[in-house]
Amino acid sequence: xxxxxxxxxxxxxxxxxxxxxIQLKSxxxxxxxxxxxxxxxxxxxxxxxVANARDAMPRGGVITIETSLERVxxxxxxxxxxxxxxxxxxxxxxxxxxxxDEETVKRLFExxxxxxxxxxxxxxxxxxAYGIIKQHNGFVTVASEVGKGSTLKxxxxxxxxxxxxxxxxxxxxxxxx
Numbered sequence: 001x002x003x004x005x006x007x008x009x010x011x012x013x014x015x016x017x018x019x020x021x022i023q024l025k026s027x028x029x030x031x032x033x034x035x036x037x038x039x040x041x042x043x044x045x046x047x048x049x050v051a052n053a054r055d056a057m058p059r060g061g062v063i064t065i066e067t068s069l070e071r072v073x074x075x076x077x078x079x080x081x082x083x084x085x086x087x088x089x090x091x092x093x094x095x096x097x098x099x100x101d102e103e104t105v106k107r108l109f110e111x112x113x114x115x116x117x118x119x120x121x122x123x124x125x126x127x128x129a130y131g132i133i134k135q136h137n138g139f140v141t142v143a144s145e146v147g148k149g150s151t152l153k154x155x156x157x158x159x160x161x162x163x164x165x166x167x168x169x170x171x172x173x174x175x176x177x
Contacts, residue, residue, distance in 0.1 A: 003033040003042075003067050003089045003156070010043040014050050014065075021060030024050075029067045033089035034159045041132045042091075042156075048125035049093040049152055056097030056150065066092045072155065083139045088155040095151075100144040108142060 007026060015024055035042075046065070053063045068090045077083035100108070100115075107113045109130035133140050137157050144150035 001035060001037055001039050003035050003091065004028045004030065006037075006039050006042050007046065007065055007067060007091065009039070010046050013043075014046065017047065017051055018054045018063060022054055022057055023062045025062060025064045027064065027066040029069055031069055033067055033069060035089045035136075035156045036159050037136050037156060041136070045129040045132050045154060046091070046093070048129045049154075052125060053093060053095035053097060053150070056095055056099070061096035061149075063096075064092070064094045066094070068092065069158070070155070080139045080141070082134050082137070083155070084137075084157075087158040088138070089158050090156075091154045093152050093154075094149065096149045099146040099148050099150055100142075101146055105142050105144055109140075 007028070011024070011026060018024055050063055050065075057063075070088050070090050072083065072085055072088055074085050077085055104115060109126050111124060111127040113127075130140060133154055133156075138155050140155065141153045142150065143153075
């Protein structure tokens with residue numbers, strides 16, 4: 001699936017989720033970032049991340065979703081859970097919100113962890129997002145500064161275009177039999 005296409009498909013819903021005081025910006029790589037994912041699950045990851053970004057901006061602000069291609073090297077993957085060196089399609093979700101302190105960042109993906117008031121959140125959204133990302137052989141990084149906002153980057157393994165073409169030709173062959 002083309003990662004840019006997944007983001008485009010979920011944008012209309014995201015605009016309704018964030019409300020009028022928050023601007024949604026999208027920046028697309030345009031290089032055909034092909035990933036082997038369940039589109040609905042990756043849309044769920046985006047919904048959860050954007051909802052958290054919205055909640056971190058009670059007075060409004062900007063959420064930026066950007067797709068890119070990144071080559072990840074061995075020193076970088078050693079500091080990440082579930083990472084291998086190679087080329088990744090990346091979705092970045094950045095906000096201009098309140099940001100998080102170091103302790104909050106460490107606990108962000110724990111089930112039932114929330115910084116929201118009672119009745120305002122279950123603490124499952126980011127845990128679910130993390131599980132989906134891991135299930136797709138990806139990983140996520142978090143950069144945040146109190147008072148300046150946060151950026152979450154989802155790394156998904158890039159599919160080799162030659163493999164995709166080969167898989168498609170095998171599909172046609174099996175349909176003919």
